[in-house]
Amino acid sequence: MRQNTFKQNLSFAIIVLRTAFRTRNVKRKLMIKMKQYDVIVIGGGPSGLMAAIAAGEQGADVLLIDKGNKLGRKLAISGGGRCNVTNRLPVEEIIKHIPGNGRFLYSAFSEFNNEDIIKFFENLGIKLKEEDHGRMFPVTDKAQSVVDALLNRLKQLRVTIRTNEKIKSVTYEDGHAAGIVTNNGEVIHSQAVIIAVGGKSVPHTGSTGDGYEWAEAAGHTITELFPTEVPVTSAEPFIKKKTLQGLSLRDVAVSVLNKKGKAIVTHKMDMLFTHFGLSGPAILRCSQFIVKELKKQPEVPVRIDLFPDINEETLFQKMHKELKDAPKKALKNVLKPWMQERYLLFLLEKNGISPNISFSELPKEPFRQFVKDCKQFTVLANGTLSLDKAFVTGGGVSVKEIDPKKMASKKMDGLYFCGEILDIHGYTGGYNITSALVTGRLAGLNAGRFSLT
Secondary structure: OHHHHHHHHHHHHHHHHHHHHHHHHHHHHHHHHEEEEEEEEEOOOHHHHHHHHHHHHOOOOEEEEOOOOOOOHHHHHHHHHOOOOEEOOOHHHHHHOOOEOHHHHHHHHHHOOHHHHHHHHHHOOOOEEEOHHHEEEEOOOOHHHHHHHHHHHHHHOOOEEEOOOOEEEEEEEOOEEEEEEEOOOOEEEEEEEEEOOOOOOOHHHOOOOHHHHHHHHOOOOEOOOEEEOOOEEEOOHHHHOOOOOOOEEEEEEEEEEOOOOOEEEEEEEEEEEOOOEEEOHHHHHHHHHHHHHOOOOOOEEEEEEOOOOOOHHHHHHHHHHHHHHOOOOOHHHHHHHHOOHHHHHHHHHHOOOOOOOOHHHOOHHHHHHHHHHHHHEEEEEEEEOOHHHOOEEEOOEOHHHEEOOOOEEOOOEOEEEOHHHEOOEOOOOOHHHHHHHHHHHHHHHHHHHHHHO
């Protein structure tokens, strides 16, 4: 009898031990399957890198995860490969150069501004130099030196980095960001999540619009997406014939006109004629206004002023005098110093004036019209290149739903946004990257603090 009881007790003990081992193994597997961090940053662009560093500096255990094979791809190609890290103009001027909700950044700039960005990089050993229009570049003229400095700082802070990892979803529990689920089903928990995946422009750097769905799942509004800083298309006959393709005009004033012919915006910079329309810095800056105006009219007039610093009558008198002072010279030879020959011949032909005639043969009214075209040549724009060809995405997560000092979601605790996923867009010249770095810094600081409270 005792022997049977002993056997029964032994069998029961073995079952208990086996169950305990199985339970421990299951728990161990669950722990491996369900990892835990204080802060998860999704996206390794400018804002994501800055956010991960800021969160790490708060003492948070940070995971930086990106679907690409390396971090900082957008930084590495910015500024023509030299990396225009910020702009040194006064804050008021920077806000003016961010026409897409730039005013939202006033609070952010009071916490961390462009001068702070400069100090931040110099503390990382990256010396900067100022170039035209306040643009700041590394003295190395190499974007990779900036990327490397950021990666070294992440390493110092022991931020966990995972690349080639696609995110299936951001998880939310009881009004709180709870972590992420990867495409292979791995669950990673956290106290805070920062979405820094960019917009839909320059998709080869990883900005393919993934974050909009995760934002909407948290209750956020995504404003209409549209291309900005993008070349413009036109169906004008001279464009289709490629008459001026490849011709660049320097320091011209380009204006976008409304239905009444009044200028909505004017930018004095360089521009370029292409096989499909218009491009170059002045056109890129005007593009977002063309996009908006195309909702009101099928074609938008874009006016080109070749001589923005002189009025039309003065220009007429000066050109007329030069022709009069050289009565035997061919028209094109007298006027050649005034502009590029291709553009000169194009405008003369447009007004029915032979380039080889002399002053005595000059028709008065056509010449008046020629001078007018020098000041007011108008091209009808019928669209832009697609969003994936744009430098910057317009639209995104509504800034009305974001705390401007913390970059925290007003819809979901522990959720933060930064960079181009937000409905903030500026001109090229260091303004968008300034916005990305400032919003990234604040998102990281506040997510780090939140996760540790």
